[in-house]
Amino acid sequence: xxxxxxxxxxxxxxxxxxxxxxxxxxxxxxxxxxxxxxxxxxxxxxxxxxxxxxxxxxxxxxxxxxxxxxxxxxxxxxxxxxxxxxxxxxxxxxxxxxxxxxxxxxxxxxxxxxxxxxxxxxxxxxxxxxxxxxxxxxxxxxxxxxxxxxxxxxxxxxxxxxxxxxxx
Amino acid sequence: xxxxxxxxxxxxxxxxxxxxxxxxxxxxxxxxxxxxxxxxxxxxxxxxxxxxxxxxxxxxxxxxxxxxxxxxxxxxxxxxxxxxxxxxxxxxxxxxxxxxxxxxxxxxxxxxxxxxxxxxxxxxxxxxxxxxxxxxxxxxxxxxxxxxxxxxxxxxxxxxxxxxxxxxxxxxxxxxxxxxxxxxxxxxxxxxxxxxxxxxxxxxxxxxxxxxxxxxxxxxxxxxxxxxxxxxxxxxxxxxxxxxxxxxxxxxxxxxxxxxxxxxxxxxxxxxxxxxxxxxxxxxxxxxxxxxxxxxxxxxxxxxxxxxxxxxxxxxxxxxxxxxxxxxxxxxxxxxxxxxxxxxxxxxxxxxxxxxxxxxxxxxxxxxxxxxxxxxxxxxxxxxxxxxxxxxxxxxxxxxxxxxxxxxxxxxxxxxxxxxxxxxxxxxxxxxxxxxxxxxxxxxxxxxxxxxxxxxxxxxxxxxxxxxxxxxxxxxxxxxxxxxxxxxxxxxxxxxxxxxxxxxxxx
Numbered sequence: 001x002x003x004x005x006x007x008x009x010x011x012x013x014x015x016x017x018x019x020x021x022x023x024x025x026x027x028x029x030x031x032x033x034x035x036x037x038x039x040x041x042x043x044x045x046x047x048x049x050x051x052x053x054x055x056x057x058x059x060x061x062x063x064x065x066x067x068x069x070x071x072x073x074x075x076x077x078x079x080x081x082x083x084x085x086x087x088x089x090x091x092x093x094x095x096x097x098x099x100x101x102x103x104x105x106x107x108x109x110x111x112x113x114x115x116x117x118x119x120x121x122x123x124x125x126x127x128x129x130x131x132x133x134x135x136x137x138x139x140x141x142x143x144x145x146x147x148x149x150x151x152x153x154x155x156x157x158x159x160x161x162x163x164x165x166x167x168x
Numbered sequence: 169x170x171x172x173x174x175x176x177x178x179x180x181x182x183x184x185x186x187x188x189x190x191x192x193x194x195x196x197x198x199x200x201x202x203x204x205x206x207x208x209x210x211x212x213x214x215x216x217x218x219x220x221x222x223x224x225x226x227x228x229x230x231x232x233x234x235x236x237x238x239x240x241x242x243x244x245x246x247x248x249x250x251x252x253x254x255x256x257x258x259x260x261x262x263x264x265x266x267x268x269x270x271x272x273x274x275x276x277x278x279x280x281x282x283x284x285x286x287x288x289x290x291x292x293x294x295x296x297x298x299x300x301x302x303x304x305x306x307x308x309x310x311x312x313x314x315x316x317x318x319x320x321x322x323x324x325x326x327x328x329x330x331x332x333x334x335x336x337x338x339x340x341x342x343x344x345x346x347x348x349x350x351x352x353x354x355x356x357x358x359x360x361x362x363x364x365x366x367x368x369x370x371x372x373x374x375x376x377x378x379x380x381x382x383x384x385x386x387x388x389x390x391x392x393x394x395x396x397x398x399x400x401x402x403x404x405x406x407x408x409x410x411x412x413x414x415x416x417x418x419x420x421x422x423x424x425x426x427x428x429x430x431x432x433x434x435x436x437x438x439x440x441x442x443x444x445x446x447x448x449x450x451x452x453x454x455x456x457x458x459x460x461x462x463x464x465x466x467x468x469x470x471x472x473x474x475x476x477x478x479x480x481x482x483x484x485x486x487x488x489x490x491x492x493x494x495x496x497x498x499x500x501x502x503x504x505x506x507x508x509x510x511x512x513x514x515x516x517x518x519x520x521x522x523x524x525x526x527x528x529x530x531x532x533x534x535x536x537x538x539x540x541x542x543x544x545x546x547x548x549x550x551x552x553x554x555x556x557x558x559x560x561x562x563x564x565x566x567x568x569x570x571x572x573x574x575x576x577x578x579x580x581x582x583x584x585x586x587x588x589x590x591x592x593x594x595x596x597x598x599x600x601x602x603x604x605x606x607x608x609x610x611x612x613x614x615x616x617x618x619x620x621x622x623x624x625x626x627x628x629x630x631x632x633x634x635x636x637x638x639x640x641x642x643x644x645x646x647x648x649x650x651x652x653x654x655x656x657x658x659x660x661x662x663x664x665x666x667x668x669x670x671x672x673x674x675x
Contacts, residue, residue: 018598025339032346035361039353047624050353050360053616057349061342064335071335083597088392092593095391099384099565103586106569107579115569119562127558141563145570153219155574 014083019072025065032058098122110160112142171301178525182533187230191530194231195538198238203246203549207564208256209239209480209497210606211382214375215571217504225508226523230530232504233484236497237289237534240440240480241542244281244473245549249274252553257440257476260448264461264468271464275404278546279412280466281473284423286539288474291427292434292481293531296488300517300528303489307514312621313632315490315513317642319615321649322492325436326604328649333599340600344608345615347372354613355620367580374503374609375575378496380585381602383568385592387561403547419470422451426471430478434494435486440479447475481531487512488524491614496603499610 036051036058043049072079084092098121105114120138123129129137149155150168159168181187201212213232220228243258248265261281268277310318323341330337350361351371362368416423426447433443451471452461461468483494484501491512493499505512510520517524542549572585595602608615626632634640 014598017594021594021598021600022339025343028343028346031363032349032361035363039358039360043628044356047355048620048628050356050358052623053619054346054349054360057342057345061339061346064339064342067335068333068339084392091391092388095388095561096590099589100586102565103569103582106573106582111566111569111573115562115566118565119559122558122562125558126561127556129558137559141566145566149570149574155219156577157570157573158579 011082011085012089014081015072015076015079017083018081019069022065022069022072026062026069029058029062029065033062094125106158108160110163111157112146113160113162115142115145171298174301174521174525175297175529177521178527178529179533181226181522181526182230182530187227187526187530188533190227190231191234191534191537192541194234195238195241195534195541198235198240199242199245199538199542199545199549200238200552201235202239202242203552204560204564207567208382208386209236210495210500211379211568211571212239213497213500213504214378215383215567217375217500217507218571218574220504221507225505225510226526228508229501229504229523229527230534232501233527233530234534234538236480236501237531237538238541239497240289240477241282241285241538242549243476244285245278245542245546246553248277248281248469249550250553257444257480258472259441260444260472261469261476263448263472264463264465267462267464268466268469273464275408276412276415276466277464277469278404279409279543280416280469282539282542283413283416284426284470284473285477286535287423288427288430288476288478289481289531289535292431292478292485293528293535295431295482296485296531297528300485300489300524303485304514304517307490308518309638310514312618312625313635313639314642316615316618316622317633317639317646318490318492319611319618321642321646322486322607322611323604324646324650326601326607328652329436329442330601330604331442332601334653336598336600337604340595340602341604341608344605345612347377348374348609348612349616354617367578370576372584372609373575373581374606375500376572376581376584377588377609378500378606379568379572380588381592381595381606382496383564383571384585384589385596385602387564387568388589388593389596390557391561404543409543415466416470419467421454422467422470423474425450425454426474427478430475431482433475434479434482436494440476440483440495443479444472444476447471484531488516488527489514493607493610496606499607503610 032054036055039051040049041051041055043052083089098118102114102118105117116138119141120134123134123137149157182191197216198209198212201207201209207215213235216232216235220232223231240257243253244261244265246252247258247261248269251262251266253259253262265277265281268274307314326341327334327337346361348371350368351359352369353360359369429447429450430440430443433446434440448468448471451467452458455461455465455467457465480495480497483498485494487493487498487502491502493502502512510516510523568585569582572581573579575581592602594600595605622632623629626635632639633643
């Protein structure tokens with residue numbers, strides 16, 4: 001949506017993401033294995049202990065992610081796999097940052113106000129709308145959700161100071 | 169014919185006014201979910217699942233499965249009119265559907281797509297009607313070892329049939345299993361892998377994972393492409409529908425082949441997406457004029473749509489009879505059954521006749537209703553996609569966040585949704601398959617339970633998995649599928665050596 005016709009930006013190689021993602025899995029596997037050893041991977045009077053099954057899972061995960069990790073190191077120079085273009089990554093981060101802030105805001109100011117801010121930000125940043133349209137949509141959608149969930153389905157969602165002020 | 173009597177009884181259950189109402193609501197929501205990128209069958213059902221906790225299970229599953237059918241129908245609309253697959257399984261539909269729309273034959277393409285979906289689903293439902301009771305009766309004899317062997321078969325067939333590298337398929341699966349093991353161990357009551365965090369006591373909920381992996385992950389992927397929707401408009405009138413139906417009858421062979429491929433891929437956990445690609449490929453190879461494919465051949469629309477819908481529908485067969493879902497969406501539905509307190513598997517056919525046959529009957533009704541709904545309402549759905557993505561994207565994010573929060577009313581789940589979203593994006597970019605991860609998350613506890621029970625029976629000896637011919641043949645088949653990639657690789661290497669002219673470019 002923002003400048004599709006920019007110059008062909010250089011690409012980000014998949015080398016490091018691939019390696020780090022495999023490393024993260026190995027870490028997860030080690031966590032699983034350590035804790036399985038703690039609770040016991042053997043046999044108790046009444047059958048297999050709690051770590052019995054997870055230990056196997058952790059071992060297979062360690063083996064498969066270790067394989068991916070080593071293979072990635074071996075073909076470090078030969079493989080030219082593109083992870084994403086620079087422009088693409090920029091667009092992904094342009095979503096990821098407000099998304100993370102949105103999740104943080106839900107905890108502080110409630111989901112309705114946070115949603116209004118998120119929709120408003122997107123419409124301002126990624127679209128070309130008048131202020132009136134932006135305000136109407138970004139406030140109207142959360143208000144609609146409020147009535148659907150709090151009133152119709154009686155599902156209570158996180159609320160913040162504004163809702164308290166209004167007496168909900 | 170006991171099945172027919174049961175089915176008639178099922179129609180009695182499904183045809184009540186409020187179930188018909190839920191059906192229409194489900195179909196409409198489903199088409200909407202199918203049309204919007206980022207909201208798919210699996211996470212659409214996951215988001216709406218918490219709202220059904222208080223409903224009676226039969227109505228709840230009728231509504232949720234209708235969402236699934238609706239999403240299967242809806243995916244075709246965006247593929248044909250906008251060249252944007254609303255669902256992964258409609259990617260293959262864009263190859264010929266969009267060229268047809270460009271040539272001004274959008275109405276024909278849509279009619280062909282919807283009708284194919286309907287035909288595929290109808291055959292799959294017939295298959296379920298007559299095969300499911302037999303399979304369930306057979307599965308009643310299963311002990312824990314047999315169940316574990318079938319689960320092993322499910323997971324091994326992922327390794328054998330995925331297009332992703334086998335090591336990554338296994339890794340994705342094991343991540344799923346590892347995550348289900350977190351929290352309280354159901355047998356001994358011991359805490360596992362919580363590392364002192366009280367939030368981890370309950371473990372990871374697969375609903376959160378599905379919403380994050382498929383919903384948020386998909387939004388990130390969609391944004392990567394920097395969206396610009398340029399769509400064709402379409403209006404379907406009755407005359408075009410009749411003309412197209414007349415034309416479709418000539419392609420009965422394509423229908424037949426695609427249905428068989430779809431049903432097979434649905435029952436084995438290949439799922440709708442590979443089924444649609446495979447069916448498209450086969451149709452092109454078998455066609456008299458393969459060169460017309462990709463330029464608007466109507467068979468190129470028929471083949472993937474028939475297969476996708478047949479696979480999507482028949483994925484419920486192993487879910488209902490064995491408790492093993494054939495697709496991620498079926499996995500979410502299975503999770504729903506567990507939450508409503510129904511244990512999927514052969515006993516369901518004995519203990520919950522109303523539920524099972526009501527569901528099966530609703531598949532017939534819902535697919536007829538779905539066909540009518542989509543044929544008559546296409547212009548409206550196309551209009552939805554004219555809403556700019558700058559509005560749709562944040563609204564989908566909000567819906568995902570609400571969905572994640574409502575599962576346990578926990579803020580921690582919303583944070584986890586975000587984490588799963590990033591993981592989902594990375595998985596897609598690095599060619600890790602998501603379906604086995606989700607399936608492992610759903611089936612993890614069951615697989616562990618059946619494995620431990622079998623070990624108890626055999627006092628810790630793995631020999632129980634070849635102790636009788638039934639379990640041995642299932643386990644053997646599983647192992648065969650597991651080593652299949654190795655066999656394939658060896659074969660390729662041998663033939664490459666025979667040609668001795670290959671340039672070693674590792675993928």
